[in-house]
Every structure is written in structure tokens, then in C-alpha cells.
Amino acid sequence: MKRRSLLSALLASSLMLCFASASADEPLVGKLVSTGSDTLGALTSIWAEMLTARHPRVSMQVRAIGSGAAPTALIQGTADIGPMSRPMSPAEISAFTRKFGYQPTAVPVAEDALAVFVHRDNPLEVISTAQLDAIFSGTRRCGYPRAIRDWGSLGLAEHWSHRVISVYGRSAASGTYSVFRRQVLCSGDFAVYLNRLVGSSAVVRAVAMDENGIGYASAGYLNDSVKRLRVVHDDGVEEAVLARRLFVYINRPPQTSIDEVTAAFLDMVFSVEGQREVSRLGYGALDKAELVKLRQDLGLGDA
The missing domain is CATH 3.40.190.10 (Periplasmic binding protein-like II)
Structure with missing residues (x-):
């Protein structure tokens, strides 16, 4: 009798181990x-x-x-x-x-890094954070003395000098919009003429198709159709790191x-x-x- 009880206990234990093993091997659902x-x-x-x-x-x-x-x-x-x-x-x-x-x-x-970019044929190479604020913002909290609305105000000459800048960015629901506003616009307000697009890829495409365009987006979305600008602080020398x-x-x-x-x-x-x-x-x-x-x-x- 004791032997039968022992065998039953061993069998039950073995079954429990089998069930536990099967449970452990069950696929995640x-x-x-x-x-x-x-x-x-x-x-x-x-x-x-x-x-x-x-x-x-x-x-x-x-x-x-x-x-x-x-x-x-x-x-x-x-x-x-x-x-x-x-x-x-x-x-x-x-x-x-x-x-x-x-x-x-x-x-x-x-x-991630935020990137500022222009059309690939644009001769501009460097831009300051204060100049960006004067382009993208209607409040200019970063201290630039005037709004920048044409490429001539950034030193571009010849046929670029009187061209009006087309400004592209993200919609207010975007985290990229919020970070750019805080880091570049000194928490000021975007200009009313900002073209607000849904998605970083849409901003890149818009600038790639517009010679007068400038935009910002996650650096991971950039491609050869646009040119990334070097962003510097107001001293014009030290690089500004736009990161998040x-x-x-x-x-x-x-x-x-x-x-x-x-x-x-x-x-x-x-x-x-x-x-x-x-x-x-x-x-x-x-x-x-x-x-x-x-x-x-x-x-x-x-x-």
C-alpha cells in the first residue's frame, strides 16, 4: 500500500513537472x-x-x-x-x-539630433540660432534685431538676394515642434507663415521641392535631396547642439x-x-x- 502511494506521488510529481515545462514553452500570445x-x-x-x-x-x-x-x-x-x-x-x-x-x-x-536644412542648391552653409529664431519665430525672443524674410538678409547675393524664404516645420502635435520651439526659439511662438506639416519626411520632401525652402526635422530623416546647415551660437563659431x-x-x-x-x-x-x-x-x-x-x-x- 505504501509502495502504491509512493508510486502515485512520484507520478503526480512527474506530471506536474511536465505541465510546468509545457507551460514554460508555451508561445507568447x-x-x-x-x-x-x-x-x-x-x-x-x-x-x-x-x-x-x-x-x-x-x-x-x-x-x-x-x-x-x-x-x-x-x-x-x-x-x-x-x-x-x-x-x-x-x-x-x-x-x-x-x-x-x-x-x-x-x-x-x-x-536624436534635430537638423536644419535647405534645398541642395542653396549656397548657404552656416546659420546662427538667433537667425533661425528670426526666420521661424514671430516673437524673436532670442534677440535678433529684425525678422528675416529673404535670403539676402543672410548674406546671399545675386539672384538669391531678394528671394523670400519659405519656412517649413512640424505641426503643434509633434514633439519635434516642441523641442525646436524650446531650444531654438527661446520658447517663443512660431511665425504665422510657418508651413506646418505632418511628419519629418513631409518637411524634407517640401524643402527638396522648393529652392527657397528651409526646414527642421529629425536628422534621421535627411537625405541627399536637401543640404544640412551647420548651426552655431550667436558668436558664429561654437557649434550649437540640437539634441534630445x-x-x-x-x-x-x-x-x-x-x-x-x-x-x-x-x-x-x-x-x-x-x-x-x-x-x-x-x-x-x-x-x-x-x-x-x-x-x-x-x-x-x-x-
Whole structure:
């Protein structure tokens, strides 16, 4: 009798181990929706493809409509991931906190530079931040004495001297718009004649087709159809660095683990392959030390 009981116990134990092993080997199943930054749109789409290739039973939808859409989508629960090319504003964080009782989790995923560019046939090479403010802004808070509306005001001669500058930029929902406004316009207001376009690629295309055009966008979107300008401070010598961090925001209650599907996505972002795509698209990858710390902070384990 005792022997039969022992055999039954061993059989039950073996079955439990088998079930545990089968459970551990079960494929990841789920769906993710990403709503937010256009700047991060291409990268997020690539990461989504990598995620679904690794986990075929996971689907991911990417809506790249501007950073301003991310907080609303997270608050309304229509998105799991909110890519943003700027930090959330205090008002956006406050709105999220009122809804959930805790703040959203900001996860840095890459570094980016803003670029200012003109048509490839434009002879201009260098421009100062104050001159940019005088071109793009109606308030000129950076101190330039007058508005700049033609290329002659920037020293271009001959047939360029009387040409009116066409000004292109992003819409107000864009994180790129907000960062440029803060870093270049001294937090002033954009001029009413700014052509506001949806997407950095649209700004690049517009300037490429307009000899009188000047625009700004994420450096990762530039190509040979436009010419990037060297941006300097008012002294005309020291280079002005227009840089920012790119984020993914998630809704993570305090003292809880990230859900498996979101964790798998972030694991892909922080992988060697994921960060290699960051560099390939012209952005700055995160350094190894930060990647290790992010994994620890988010409970993702070792790479």
C-alpha cells in the first residue's frame, strides 16, 4: 500500500513537472498598440516586425501621428505604448496621474539630433540660432534685431538676394515642434507663415521641392535631396547642439511587473539587434551601461 502511494506521488510529481515545462514553452500570445511620435514611427515599426518575427502569435499596431497623441491614448487605454520625441509635459503627467493615481513610466530608447536644412542648391552653409529664431519665430525672443524674410538678409547675393524664404516645420502635435520651439526659439511662438506639416519626411520632401525652402526635422530623416546647415551660437563659431532623447511611455502601476508582451517588446528594443537598428536609421544608440540599468529597473533580466 505504501509502495502504491509512493508510486502515485512520484507520478503526480512527474506530471506536474511536465505541465510546468509545457507551460514554460508555451508561445507568447497577445497584442500591442503603439500610438505617438512620428519621429519614432519607422523605428517602432521595425521593432514591431522584430517582435512578431520572434513571437509569431503576437501582433502589434503602430500609429505614428505625433508625440502629443501618446498621453491621450495611454490615458484612454487605446494604446499600450506611447512613443514620444520629447518628455511628457507637466500637464500631461498631471492628467495621467489624475486618472490612475500614479505617474506614467518613461523609458528612454534612443538619442536624436534635430537638423536644419535647405534645398541642395542653396549656397548657404552656416546659420546662427538667433537667425533661425528670426526666420521661424514671430516673437524673436532670442534677440535678433529684425525678422528675416529673404535670403539676402543672410548674406546671399545675386539672384538669391531678394528671394523670400519659405519656412517649413512640424505641426503643434509633434514633439519635434516642441523641442525646436524650446531650444531654438527661446520658447517663443512660431511665425504665422510657418508651413506646418505632418511628419519629418513631409518637411524634407517640401524643402527638396522648393529652392527657397528651409526646414527642421529629425536628422534621421535627411537625405541627399536637401543640404544640412551647420548651426552655431550667436558668436558664429561654437557649434550649437540640437539634441534630445526619444522615449517610450508605458502605464505601469507601482510595484508591479510589466506585462509579458510589453516586456518582450522592450527586451527587443534593448537588444543588440534593436539598438543596431537605432544606429542604422541615423539615431544614437544608448550606451551599454544605461541598457543594463534600464533592464534592471524594468525587471527585464539580462540580455
